[in-house]
Amino acid sequence: MLVHSDFYAPVKIIAGEGAMDNIAVELSSLDSCKPLVIAPSGTATIIRDLVCAFGETGMEIGVFSHVTGKPTLADVKNIHEIYTSRGFDGIIAVGGGKVVHLAKIANIAASSSPEILRQFLADEKIPLPQLNPLVILSGLIIDGYECSKYAIFSDKRYESPSLIPKMVIVDKYALSGVFSPEVALSSALVMICALDDYLTEKHSFFSRAYTNSLFGLLIAAVDKARKPGKWKLPLANSLSLTGFLLSNNGGGWGYQLAQALAAKKEKSTGECACALLPHLLELAFERCGEEMGRMLMPILDVDSVDEVKAVLLATYHKIAQEAGVEGINLSINNSEGEEMIASIMLEGSAKADCSRLMVRLSS
Amino acid sequence: MNFPVYYEFFCGARIIAGHDGLERIPLLLEELGVANPIILTDKGVVGAGLLAIVLASLRSEMRDVTVFDDIPPDSDILVVNRIAREYKKNACDSIIAVGGGSVIDTAKGVNALVSEDESDLFNLKGAGRIKRQLKPFIAMPTTSGTGSEATLVAVVKDNEKKVKCIFTSVFLQPNIAILDSRMTLTLPPAVTAATGMDALTHAMEAYYCLQKNPISDSHALLAVELISQNLLKIMENPHDKEGRLNLAIASNLAGIAFANSMVGMVHTLGHSFGAVCGVPHGVCMAVLLPYGLEYNMHKKSKEIGQLLLPLVGVEEYQKTPFRLRGERVVSIIREMNSSLNKITEGKHPLRFKDILGRDGRQLIREEDLATVAKVARNDGSIFMNPEELNYEDLLMVATASFAGNPLDVKQIKKG
Numbered sequence: 001m002l003v004h005s006d007f008y009a010p011v012k013i014i015a016g017e018g019a020m021d022n023i024a025v026e027l028s029s030l031d032s033c034k035p036l037v038i039a040p041s042g043t044a045t046i047i048r049d050l051v052c053a054f055g056e057t058g059m060e061i062g063v064f065s066h067v068t069g070k071p072t073l074a075d076v077k078n079i080h081e082i083y084t085s086r087g088f089d090g091i092i093a094v095g096g097g098k099v100v101h102l103a104k105i106a107n108i109a110a111s112s113s114p115e116i117l118r119q120f121l122a123d124e125k126i127p128l129p130q131l132n133p134l135v136i137l138s139g140l141i142i143d144g145y146e147c148s149k150y151a152i153f154s155d156k157r158y159e160s161p162s163l164i165p166k167m168v169i170v171d172k173y174a175l176s177g178v179f180s181p182e183v184a185l186s187s188a189l190v191m192i193c194a195l196d197d198y199l200t201e202k203h204s205f206f207s208r209a210y211t212n213s214l215f216g217l218l219i220a221a222v223d224k225a226r227k228p229g230k231w232k233l234p235l236a237n238s239l240s241l242t243g244f245l246l247s248n249n250g251g252g253w254g255y256q257l258a259q260a261l262a263a264k265k266e267k268s269t270g271e272c273a274c275a276l277l278p279h280l281l282e283l284a285f286e287r288c289g290e291e292m293g294r295m296l297m298p299i300l301d302v303d304s305v306d307e308v309k310a311v312l313l314a315t316y317h318k319i320a321q322e323a324g325v326e327g328i329n330l331s332i333n334n335s336e337g338e339e340m341i342a343s344i345m346l347e348g349s350a351k352a353d354c355s356r357l358m359v360r361l362s363s
Numbered sequence: 364m365n366f367p368v369y370y371e372f373f374c375g376a377r378i379i380a381g382h383d384g385l386e387r388i389p390l391l392l393e394e395l396g397v398a399n400p401i402i403l404t405d406k407g408v409v410g411a412g413l414l415a416i417v418l419a420s421l422r423s424e425m426r427d428v429t430v431f432d433d434i435p436p437d438s439d440i441l442v443v444n445r446i447a448r449e450y451k452k453n454a455c456d457s458i459i460a461v462g463g464g465s466v467i468d469t470a471k472g473v474n475a476l477v478s479e480d481e482s483d484l485f486n487l488k489g490a491g492r493i494k495r496q497l498k499p500f501i502a503m504p505t506t507s508g509t510g511s512e513a514t515l516v517a518v519v520k521d522n523e524k525k526v527k528c529i530f531t532s533v534f535l536q537p538n539i540a541i542l543d544s545r546m547t548l549t550l551p552p553a554v555t556a557a558t559g560m561d562a563l564t565h566a567m568e569a570y571y572c573l574q575k576n577p578i579s580d581s582h583a584l585l586a587v588e589l590i591s592q593n594l595l596k597i598m599e600n601p602h603d604k605e606g607r608l609n610l611a612i613a614s615n616l617a618g619i620a621f622a623n624s625m626v627g628m629v630h631t632l633g634h635s636f637g638a639v640c641g642v643p644h645g646v647c648m649a650v651l652l653p654y655g656l657e658y659n660m661h662k663k664s665k666e667i668g669q670l671l672l673p674l675v676g677v678e679e680y681q682k683t684p685f686r687l688r689g690e691r692v693v694s695i696i697r698e699m700n701s702s703l704n705k706i707t708e709g710k711h712p713l714r715f716k717d718i719l720g721r722d723g724r725q726l727i728r729e730e731d732l733a734t735v736a737k738v739a740r741n742d743g744s745i746f747m748n749p750e751e752l753n754y755e756d757l758l759m760v761a762t763a764s765f766a767g768n769p770l771d772v773k774q775i776k777k778g
Contacts, residue, residue: 233366294677
């Protein structure tokens, strides 16, 4: 365990029945009384519920629901124009992935100025001022970065503590749909992030606490994937915690490898995570199975380390099955494997572990 | 997996832990964009040489920084108002708190006052009155127990009105909490024992009380394991830096857990013993924790039983039959208290009857117990306790803990 540590995850989580009803009060506690909602197209029902949640508070809200493809500067300009001309003072992003990335980038321009955003996009090291509150109304399909200090824009990852949202609301009324293959692939990303914490030497007691919660929530959700209504809240909670881990470790080597494989093999990061998971699980059991077992036994409500391992394996199989990628083979050859390892710049035991894993994948 | 119908979780502070955490202060101040902090502390911290360590970690141009080192153990609104005037007079731009719960709570109050440009802290009393980011604030706990650096609450007395004022806001949390092993290395054994048991109580009550949630649970379990592995070890070897740091981390994890899940009966009665008889908070927690576990066992036997795992490890946990795990937790806490009592040569008390005041006289008399029970009825933590408590129940527990007798479980009215 890394005793010297630096951990930061200042996102308030509000989860459960009626969570959305508290959004007006919570925004007001952050000194925001006129938020702009940024949502993907096709979310009319959620937006209606959201508008209802502001009910008789007297707070005015605006809606920008034209997010379709990858966020562009034109989207940012549109949002900035609406935000400043109508005097909004906060943003609510609905869902995950591109909407949240757009909201984070647009918030820089809206809260400070387009010039500051231009400077930041040119050099992310410039310190950003305190931005207006960004609240995420969580969805079920994510890339893991939502609650993190990162935003993806124009295929580049930008980083600043100011990009961390102030709050994430997890409410079943905002979590529509079934446990689809896309949801399963999001779950695979969550699982790989949690395993990364056990496989890295750089973890802290603080990241470990969130990792254990994340495992518990993910496993509870996947176990109930076929029971309507039972899995959404724990799953969306686990998705939020993924950002906490990514913010603090930048993505462990499992997650980074999944991303590198996705780029190389033209697959999604979730699919590549599914291909890596059985190997990473085996490695984690071998490396720190006792510790994982001891930490997770009370959280999973089981009585032995072996039961913990069995539950984790069953969870992986269910995710892969629901995603339709069980037994996926990425056909990696030796030189591709070496290229992958070089691309994520690993050192020490992580490099050795990653090399072993690539050998397995290529055989 | 425990998934409540509704829950909230928040830890806004950046947590830096290490043997050389203090050396990061100059860089952290720079990152926060400030250069003229006021350092708040107390005479005990100065006497232990800790302020000197903090000052030495600052850049040379900052060594004549404003210092207020006269914060009393039970801070008061007037002290907060006075420090706020000092802050403004010296054109300070940030706060560094070095101390235990009282110093950190005072610093929270000062920060609210100077940031909101109020002249009297009383005007900011209650929940949610503070709605803006406050001045940059770094907290450095010098005890491993209160977890104040992780909470959203400040408790400051108003001695004139004879009330404890509670201030709650997400903005009260420090921006940064630095857990440095040097800050607790010289803590006296009895204080180490009491504050360690305070942290253990935070973690355990967070795990079995009514407002628990999946994230506070994992923080609580880790805290219990770290305290179990390190408290007795550093009592035997107080200069064990690794152990001290682990305990500081455990206290912070427990603070995060209880700040998000609240606490129960141990705190209900503990606050009251503190208010009525002046017993230090950590001592109250140590004496009352086994009673809190016993009192709630019939309702939370699974959760209390699960706490055995971080206390004893997998092998012994598996050997212990399910129905006996909770009782084993209670006996381990009593064994820990006994060990702490022996190591401190009796300074860590096992029952309230044995606590002596500064004048050497018994601090609590049997006739005080009725008042303790009466006052406890109004403590907010009573609502989060799994089993209900009325005046008779509180008096029964107070009486048993006064005499050091185990609870007669037949007397618990199972609601």
